[in-house]
Amino acid sequence: xxxxxxxxxxxxxxxxxxxxxxxxxxxxxxxxxxxxxxxxxxxxxxxxxxxxxxxxxxxxxxxxxxxxxxxxxxxxxxxxxxxxxxxxxxxxxxxxxxxxxxxxxxxxxxxxxxxxxxxxxxxxxxxxxxxxxxxxxxxxxxxxxxxxxxxxxxxxxxxxxxxxxxxxxxxxxxxxxxxxxxxxxxxxxxxxxxxxxxxxxxxxxxxxxxxxxxxxxxxxxxxxxxxxxxxxxxxxxxxxxxxxxxxxxxxxxxxxxxxxxxxxxxxxxxxxxxxxxxxxxxxxxxxxxxxxxxxxxxxxxxxxxxxxxxxxxxxxxxxxxxxxxxxxxxxxxxxxxxxxxxxxxxxxxxxxxx
Amino acid sequence: xxxxxxxxxxxxxxxxxxxxxxxxxxxxxxxxxxxxxxxxxxxxxxxxxxxxxxxxxxxxxxxxxxxxxxxxxxxxxxxxxxxxxxxxxxxxxxxxxxxxxxxxxxxxxxxxxxxxxxxxxxxxxxxxxxxxxxxxxxxxxxxxxxxxxxxxxxxxxxxxxxxxxxxxxxxxxxxxxxxxxxxxxxxxxxxxxxxxxxxxxxxxxxxxxxxxxxxxxxxxxxxxxxxxxxxxxxxxxxxxxxxxxxxxxxxxxxxxxxxxxxxxxxxxxxxxxxxxxxxxxxxxxxxxxxxx
Numbered sequence: 001x002x003x004x005x006x007x008x009x010x011x012x013x014x015x016x017x018x019x020x021x022x023x024x025x026x027x028x029x030x031x032x033x034x035x036x037x038x039x040x041x042x043x044x045x046x047x048x049x050x051x052x053x054x055x056x057x058x059x060x061x062x063x064x065x066x067x068x069x070x071x072x073x074x075x076x077x078x079x080x081x082x083x084x085x086x087x088x089x090x091x092x093x094x095x096x097x098x099x100x101x102x103x104x105x106x107x108x109x110x111x112x113x114x115x116x117x118x119x120x121x122x123x124x125x126x127x128x129x130x131x132x133x134x135x136x137x138x139x140x141x142x143x144x145x146x147x148x149x150x151x152x153x154x155x156x157x158x159x160x161x162x163x164x165x166x167x168x169x170x171x172x173x174x175x176x177x178x179x180x181x182x183x184x185x186x187x188x189x190x191x192x193x194x195x196x197x198x199x200x201x202x203x204x205x206x207x208x209x210x211x212x213x214x215x216x217x218x219x220x221x222x223x224x225x226x227x228x229x230x231x232x233x234x235x236x237x238x239x240x241x242x243x244x245x246x247x248x249x250x251x252x253x254x255x256x257x258x259x260x261x262x263x264x265x266x267x268x269x270x271x272x273x274x275x276x277x278x279x280x281x282x283x284x285x286x287x288x289x290x291x292x293x294x295x296x297x298x299x300x301x302x303x304x305x306x307x308x309x310x311x312x313x314x315x316x317x318x319x320x321x322x323x324x325x326x327x328x329x330x331x332x333x334x335x336x337x338x339x340x341x342x343x344x345x346x347x348x349x350x351x352x353x354x
Numbered sequence: 355x356x357x358x359x360x361x362x363x364x365x366x367x368x369x370x371x372x373x374x375x376x377x378x379x380x381x382x383x384x385x386x387x388x389x390x391x392x393x394x395x396x397x398x399x400x401x402x403x404x405x406x407x408x409x410x411x412x413x414x415x416x417x418x419x420x421x422x423x424x425x426x427x428x429x430x431x432x433x434x435x436x437x438x439x440x441x442x443x444x445x446x447x448x449x450x451x452x453x454x455x456x457x458x459x460x461x462x463x464x465x466x467x468x469x470x471x472x473x474x475x476x477x478x479x480x481x482x483x484x485x486x487x488x489x490x491x492x493x494x495x496x497x498x499x500x501x502x503x504x505x506x507x508x509x510x511x512x513x514x515x516x517x518x519x520x521x522x523x524x525x526x527x528x529x530x531x532x533x534x535x536x537x538x539x540x541x542x543x544x545x546x547x548x549x550x551x552x553x554x555x556x557x558x559x560x561x562x563x564x565x566x567x568x569x570x571x572x573x574x575x576x577x578x579x580x581x582x583x584x585x586x587x588x589x590x591x592x593x594x595x596x597x598x599x600x601x602x603x604x605x606x607x608x609x610x611x612x613x614x615x616x617x618x619x620x621x622x623x624x625x626x627x628x629x630x631x632x633x634x635x636x637x638x639x640x641x642x643x644x645x646x
Contacts, residue, residue: 066450120630124637127389131589132633138582139626146619258582262391262457269454311469318469321462328454329444 020176044182050283055236064209069133075256077241114234159250272336365608367499370506374561378554384594394577400426400559414479430559467574592642
C-alpha cells in the first residue's frame with residue numbers, strides 16, 4: 001500500500017472521529033447536524049453494517065465462498081454478549097470488568113462456533129456449501145426464535161442489562177461514545193481484513209478461489225486455508241455484532257435470519273465484490289439509503305401520488321432490491337468497479353489491485 | 355396408533371405442498387444450474403392473485419377454488435417466464451450473478467407484495483367440505499389434505515409424462531444430462547429454459563393457492579418461508595432429480611410432523627440437521643448424480 005493511501009485513510013478516520021464535535025449538515029442524507037444523537041446513531045449503525053460487510057468480503061470476495069449463513073456469526077456476537085452479560089456473570093462485578101470478560105467470552109464462543117460450522121460446511125463446495133451454511137444459520141434462527149432454554153427471549157429478543165455496562169455507554173446522552181466505539185470496531189475489522197488478505201493465508205485462499213486444482217498441485221491444502229479465513233471472518237462478524245448489541249442495547253432474532261444474510265450479500269455486491277472499500281461504501285450507502293427511503297415513503301410528496309407509483313415508492317426494500325438487480329445486470333463490479341473504470345489507469349491499478 | 359396415522363397422512367399432505375415448490379426448483383437447477391431464490395415469489399403471487407380472483411367468482415365454493423387454482427398456475431407461469439426472459443437470460447452461464455439476480459427479485463417482490471396486500475396474513479374462506487374431516491382407521495384426517503395430495507400427485511404424473519413422452523420433454527431430459535451435447539446437435543436449448551421456468555412457476559403458483567387452503571390464509575411472506583423448506587427438500591432429494599424431490603418432500607414433511615409432535619416442536623431443527631447429515635454422507639443428495 002502506498003504511503004499516500006495510509007495517510008488518506010488515517011485522515012478519513014480522524015475526520016470521522018471528530019464528527020460528533022462538529023456541526024455539519026448534509027440535507028437529504030443525514031437527518032440532522034452531525035452532533036445530534038439521531039445522526040450519530042444512524043452513522044454508528046452504518047459503520048457496524050460496513051464492518052459486517054467487510055467480514056463477509058473475506059468469505060465471498062477473497063475466498064470466493066458463497067455463504068448464506070454469515071448472519072449466524074453476527075447473531076452469535078450479539079446474542080452471546082447480551083446473554084453472557086445477563087445470565088453468566090455475577091452481578092457484583094464492576095461494570096467495566098464485567099463487560100470486558102463478557103466480550104472475551106463472546107469472542108471465544110464465536111471462534112468455536114465458526115470453527116465448527118466451517119469445518120463441517122467446507123467439506124462440500126459450491127451451491128452445496130451455500131445450502132449447508134444456510135441450514136446452520138436457519139437452525140440458529142429457529143433456536144433463537146423458539147426461546148430455547150428461556151434465554152433468547154423468543155421474537156422479542158434480549159436486551160442488555162444496564163447494570164453490567166459502564167454508564168458512559170448507556171443512554172441518548174452518550175451517543176458520541178457509542179459512535180466512537182462503532183468507528184473503532186470498523187477500523188479494527190478493516191485492519192484485520194487487510195492483514196488476513198495480505199498474509200500468505202489470504203493469498204492462498206484467493207488463489208484457491210481462482211484455481212483450486214493448481215493450489216492442490218502446489219502441495220497446499222485449500223480446506224485448511226479456507227477454514228482459517230471462514231473462522232476469522234466469523235469472529236470479525238461477531239465483533240460487529242457485539243457493537244450492534246451495545247449500540248441498540250439489545251437484539252432481535254432478525255439479525256440471525258436468512259434475510260439478514262441476503263442483505264449483507266446485497267451490500268457486498270452493490271459495493272463491488274473483491275474491493276475492501278467497496279464493502280465499506282456499500283454498507284454506508286445501503287444503510288443511509290434504507291433510512292432516507294423510509295423517510296421519503298412517509299412524506300407528503302409520495303402520499304399525493306397515484307397508487308401505481310405510491311405503493312412501490314413507499315417500500316424502501318423494493319427500491320433497494322431493484323437497484324441491486326440492475327447493478328448485478330449492468331454494473332458488474334458494483335460501485336467500486338465503476339469507480340475503478342472511470343479513474344484513469346495508474347501504474348498500480350493496471351496491476352490488478354483488488 | 356390414531357396419532358401415528360394422522361401425523362403420517364398430514365405429513366404427506368405437507369410434503370405435497372413442498373413438492374409443488376421443490377419440483378420447479380429442482381428442474382431449473384438440473385437444467386440451468388440456477389438456484390432460484392425468486393421461486394417463493396412465484397408462489398406468493400400465485401396464491402395472492404388466485405385468492406383475489408377466486409373470491410370474486412365465488413368465495414368458499416368449488417368453482418371459486420378451481421378458478422383460483424387456474425389463475426394461480428397462469429400467474430406463476432407468467433411471472434416465471436418474465437423472470438427468465440428479462441433477467442436470467444442476459445446473464446447466460448454466469449451462475450453466481452444469476453443467483454444474485456433472483457435474490458434481488460425475491461427481496462424486491464416480497465416488499466412490493468407487502469406494499470399492496472399489507473404485512474399481515476389475510477384469512478381465506480374454505481369450501482365447506484374442505485373444512486370437515488374424514489375418519490381413516492380411527493384417525494380424523496382434515497379433508498383439505500386429500501386435495502393437496504391428489505393435486506400434487508396429478509402434477510407429478512403430468513410432469514413425468516411430459517418429460518417422458520414429448521419432444522420438449524426429451525430435450526429437457528437430455529439437457530439435464532449433458533447440455534453441451536444437446537447444443538452441439540443444433541437444438542436451441544434456451545427454449546427449454548423458458549419452458550422449464552414456466553412449468554416450475556405454474557407448479558409454484560398452484561402451490562400458492564393450495565398453501566392458502568392448507569394454512570387458511572394468504573400473506574406476502576408465505577413463499578419466502580416455504581422456499582427454505584423447498585431448498586432443503588431439493589438438496590436432500592438431489593439437485594436436478596424430480597423423483598428425488600418427490601421422495602424427499604414426503605420424507606422431510608413426515609419427519610417434521612413427527613418431530614413436532616413427539617419431540618416438542620423441534621421439527622424445523624430436525625430437518626436442518628437431516629440436511630447437514632445427508633450432505634455430509636452423500637453430498638449429491640439421495641437421488642442426485644455424482645457432483646463433478
